[in-house]
Amino acid sequence: MQRFDSVGGDLVVGTTVRATIISHERWGGSARVLGHETVSASVDAGAIDSLSGRPRALPEEYPPVSEQVDAVVQEISRYHPPVWIRLTMRAADLHEFSSPCGCCGQLTILSPGGDGVTVDVRSSEGPGCASFAAHRSCLAGRLNPRLQRRPRPGQHRGPRPTNALRERERTVLTAAATAGRTPKNARDHLHAHPAIAHG
Structure with a gap:
């Protein structure tokens, strides 16, 4: 069984990437993430800072086509094919990207050094991956303590x-x-x- 959801597996929500703008649309723009050019990507107008102060950037405020920009991975859609990367170019997100925790609903920081992680949920029954953000502390409070003390590779486990x-x-x-x-x-x-x- 081939899993389409393995594409872009080394990309994680909250990481900063370089992307090339390839087209302008009324809703935002299409892009290509450097190193992951085979995966479709986009940035919504609401994820682009507007110099006019609007909640959504105007088309003339989009970065020029063919320009390379810094962006943050906002979401990676792997539930249904094709895999799609959603980016944000907001300065605030580039500084620190956060998303609601799937456990408590409060914002958790997914940028490097933050208090959150992205959890991918997959099944052996077929391809497709659901993801959610969570505080490390929320996960630690819900996981079986024994799972958090699993031996490292090569470490003696002892008899079952x-x-x-x-x-x-x-x-x-x-x-x-x-x-x-x-x-x-x-x-x-x-x-x-x-x-x-x-x-």
Whole structure:
């Protein structure tokens, strides 16, 4: 199965790129991102600063055709083909680009060094990729703590826990909860006394 959504896989929302304006349209302009010329790209008039102070730039305020400009990747549409890159040229976005967090709804900074990341969601059932922005802290608060401590490549993982061990740990955690222990303290107690886990 060929996945069209792998095109431009090294592009990330919030990164600054160089782009060439290739045409002017009433809604904005078409562009080509340097290094990704095979992927269609565009910049909406609302993502171009207007010298006249309008919310959307006038056609005469667009950068000239064939001019290279700095832009920020605002969105990469990979849900349906073809893949499409949406750019912003606003000075404020070039300085710091933000987007609503998919978890809490507040703005998160996706520029390098910011507090946000872009999450891509794909399925083995077929091509197509959905994406959303999220605060790192929002994701950390929702992910299973064990996933955040996965061993690095080459690091010893140790034996996989058996079903009996998992069941025994659940029993210990349940008992600890009734005794007033937090799950974390209960796990620490369990790991410090392996005899409890093995019966």
